[in-house]
Amino acid sequence: DGGITQSPKYLFRKEGQNVTLSCEQNLNHDAMYWYRQDPGQGLRLIYYSQIVNDFQKGDIAEGYSVSREKKESFPLTVTSAQKNPTAFYLCASTSAGELFFGEGSRLTVL
């Protein structure tokens, strides 16, 4: 089945630690995205990549980093510089404007 797979689904981290969230897609989409969802807020764009080996900052990129070495994969690293990392993270991909989302990863910082 084609789709977007995010892992892990739940993740706990201590303050000061970096953590990497995985996102893999087998839809052959060129563009991939990372969003963050917080209670009472819409989805906010962290980073996006239109093509392999290229990525752009979204609206809230500070404290995050990404890589796009393969078309299928777009991992997101939440660094210790991110002041409020506890959130629900969503990866998405698209080929024609409509986003297809993964199941999400919930990160909790203890």
Place this chain on the structure above:
Amino acid sequence: DQQVKQNSPSLSVQEGRISILNCDYTNSMFDYFLWYKKYPAEGPTFLISISSIKDKNEDGRFTVFLNKSAKHLSLHIVPSQPGDSAVYFCAASARIGTASKLTFGTGTRLQVTL
């Protein structure tokens, strides 16, 4: 500044009745609008879209209406079913295909009661 607003955080509708979810936007450059549905702990799924050249788009029980002069769109679900209970996000962009420029609203939680 919130460019896409969903002023009702929640809505409760009886099964079989019509659900109307509203969305307002401020950016006159937006010309493509989408609705996404989200269940708890899952990613949003695309529901329906409309471009600014149309004022209505229908897909089964779901209809989206666009009023460009009022910068307002609405999603109608009729008849509402318990499985429709979810959070609905409105999203807008300045051009079809530019998913990187999608701006999302804050969502409306719909509860369909028996």
